[in-house]
Amino acid sequence: MIRTGAEYREAIRDGRAVYIAGERVKDVTTHPMFKPLVDIRAQIYDMQHAPASRAVMSHQQDGETNAVGNKLPFIQADWWDKRRATDMVLEAVGGIVTRVGDETVGEMWSLFDGQDVLNEVDPQFSKNIRDHIDKVLRTDPFHVSANTDPKGDRSKPPQEQDPDMLLHVVKETDAGLIVRGAKYETAAAYADQAFTKPTIANWGNEAYSDYAVGFICDLGSPNLKFICRTGFAGRAPAEDYPLSNRFDEVDTLVIFDNVLIPWENVLFYRHTKAASFIRATLHRYSAFAFVQRNLKLADMMIGAALFNVRQTGLDKQQAVQEKLAQLAVYREGINAHLTASITLAERSPGGLMMPNQSLLYTGRVLACSQLHEMMHIARELCGGQICVTPDKAAFEAAETKPWLDKFYSVNDDWVAEDRRKLLAFARDLLNSDYAGHRLTFQLFAQSAPFAHLAAVYRNFDWDGPLDFVRKSAGLSDKVMSPTARLPGDRAVNQWFGPDETKA
Ligand SMILES: Cc1cc2nc3c(=O)[nH]c(=O)nc-3n(C[C@H](O)[C@H](O)[C@H](O)COP(=O)(O)OP(=O)(O)OC[C@H]3O[C@@H](n4cnc5c(N)ncnc54)[C@H](O)[C@@H]3O)c2cc1C
Structure with a gap:
């Protein structure tokens, strides 16, 4: 399913608490600092329908029309299609917009790859990621990324400072998890949902942690606050600053003031192994x-x-x-x-x-x-x-x-x-x-x-150069030991020639 620009605009007019330059924003779709990017995102939705662009921007799957950017990649051609669609958007808008969905939705596919890890934790979580990938296809949301916490003093664990410096679970309820903390998220103030997960963290030997939590956050949820940095649009005439006025993607400190995350949106919880997995593979796609x-x-x-x-x-x-x-x-x-x-x-x-x-x-x-x-x-x-x-x-x-x-x-x-x-x-x-x-x-x-x-x-496949030098220098087999890998890293030498990848 593909949305229209009008449907997107309507969806983000949900009364969310957005602040910029010390003031509460009444309507994010018309505010001069957000409007240029909201308009571009709406234009991208409309390009999926327009006769001149829909063949590049959308595709047919199971009788439905879906966005090319949201398509799970199974063959090489899927990547050419995505590349072509992104180029078409950038050509159409005449500049660069990055955090408009196609650049972030792939983070979920990394977790789709980690279903074995999630199954070890709780099979419900692997079902949740499959459901959310399916939901993206069905509902065509504007999806963004939330990783980075304010973090505070890195020399101290979160428990030894204000615990909210890293986002964490404060309570489990029948309806879901209650989370507190904050994340830096570009475009969150005018997006629909964010894949929210821990930043790079040293879990030490801890197998479980309240900080190891990943979920899809509905950005219309109660108790979220969006405190944005001042936008570039409208500061100076558009004729003198043509890019500032059209392409500023406003970054936001999203405050989670005890936000309920329904269980069906939780992708992993407490298990540091799942958190390490997603960190190691996050940008795979x-x-x-x-x-x-x-x-x-x-x-x-x-x-x-x-x-x-x-x-x-x-x-x-x-x-x-x-x-x-x-x-x-x-x-x-x-x-x-x-x-x-x-x-x-x-x-x-x-x-x-x-x-x-x-x-x-x-x-x-x-x-x-x-x-x-x-x-x-x-x-x-x-x-x-x-x-x-x-x-x-x-x-x-x-x-x-x-x-x-x-x-x-x-x-x-x-x-x-x-x-x-x-x-x-x-x-x-x-x-x-x-x-x-x-x-x-x-x-x-x-x-x-x-x-x-x-x-x-x-x-990088370190074993290739090692093996070459081993043979060239006449070293014994004993010197070859497999390179240490983190959970979720691909096996070495696991690449296929071009012919095998077309299937
Ligand atoms: C314009 C902009 C948009 C952003 N948008 C998003 C977004 O949409 N979503 C999101 O989640 N985040 C976003 N971020 C946040 C971004 O991911 C972080 O800024 C980045 O990960 C670095 O974290 P930090 O700013 O806390 O820097 P710090 O962690 O303070 O790091 C600063 C520097 O310290 C050094 N350093 C720190 N830790 C280590 C280490 N372990 N090993 C070696 N060197 C280290 C490095 O030199 C590093 O660059 C955005 C940032 C910017 C600037």
């Missing part, structure tokens, strides 16, 4: 859509930088061409990882098709860890004019217009208005408050860089 956003960001940087150097005739300089080539190498590095992760996709323990894990996670490190350098190269190529150019009002005011027309008209093809627009776009992409925020988002939104590298460590 969802990293694909996240990294795909970096590819689009690279395209935006290349486009802005190249237009600028063409305008000013600098693209003939070899040193400038080399810098453009560096941007292209970064872009194609991401493209290669995404493409190869589909072509060498792997069968998951639960029978799904995962993007090749080593290639996907190394691609995520490449994309995120080099982004700041690429932004700097693009900034350099755009020149200092991106941060010294006057605003649109000055280009229009009678007294200043003639001067700005004179100095910003480069030639017959590049008149002042286009040059102003390009510089404003580049400023918002590379230099503005929003630009810094997006850089930080790519650094942290799927965990911190150390966690990205930990995922690479756990999924």
Whole structure:
């Protein structure tokens, strides 16, 4: 089933307690700081119905029309379909939106793969995850991700400080669990549900903990409060900050002030083994859509930088061409990882098709860890004019217009208005408050860089190079011992050639 934009808007007008800049928001769908993203999310829903886009955005399953982004991946083609649908959305909206559902729903598929672990804990939990994956297909919710707690003093266990620093269960009832704490969640204030689970935690030898709880949170639940950071939209004219005003995805500290989580929404509880499993495999699927956003960001940087150097005739300089080539190498590095992760996709323990894990996670490190350098190269190529150019009002005011027309008209093809627009776009992409925020988002939104590298460590096939060196150096068999793995990590050498993955 697929919803319409209107149905989505209606669903989030549920009286939830949303605060921004110290004020309670009356209607999140019309508030100027939320409206741009609510409109884009509604547009995505409507694209699933529109004749021009529905063939890419939706698919038929058991006589129903479902969203491509929500489809469980079973074959390689499912990943090409998802990639195509995401590209269509980003092309249609003309910028980057990440936390709009397709990038987070895959976190649940990781738990689908962990049904053996859940069965050991309680078979009801594995039924719950299957039911929720089915519910996503049937109801097409806007699904987001909740991992990160305020955490407090990391040198102390939660019991030795304010226990709410990490979200935890305070009571079991017949109806479900009562939970307290808080989570940072981008887009939660205008989404339908969040997969809520522990952040990276050191459980030590504890087999059970009140903090080891994972559930689907209905974001319309009583006793939730959404305290948002101030939005970028509306702070300055849209003509001067075109990205800030259209693509700001508002982050929220979601307060759980004794919230009831019905049992059917609980995906695991008390067993630290289940919590460790989900941490180790969380981004197995969802990293694909996240990294795909970096590819689009690279395209935006290349486009802005190249237009600028063409305008000013600098693209003939070899040193400038080399810098453009560096941007292209970064872009194609991401493209290669995404493409190869589909072509060498792997069968998951639960029978799904995962993007090749080593290639996907190394691609995520490449994309995120080099982004700041690429932004700097693009900034350099755009020149200092991106941060010294006057605003649109000055280009229009009678007294200043003639001067700005004179100095910003480069030639017959590049008149002042286009040059102003390009510089404003580049400023918002590379230099503005929003630009810094997006850089930080790519650094942290799927965990911190150390966690990205930990995922690479756990999924790279170390035994291949070890075995090669063992043979080449004439070492004995005894030196080969299996690499230690965390629960839920894939077995080494468990990859299939392209032909086997098509079935
Ligand atoms: C724009 C933005 C959007 C976000 N959206 C979401 C969201 O939608 N949902 C969600 O759940 N979270 C979200 N987050 C939170 C994000 O997941 C966390 O910021 C991230 O996991 C890091 O946690 P922290 O901020 O508590 O940093 P800290 O835990 O304080 O870590 C800071 C730094 O300390 C070092 N460090 C800490 N622990 C270790 C360790 N064990 N080993 C090595 N080094 C370590 C690292 O250098 C690390 O980068 C978002 C964050 C940002 C910035």
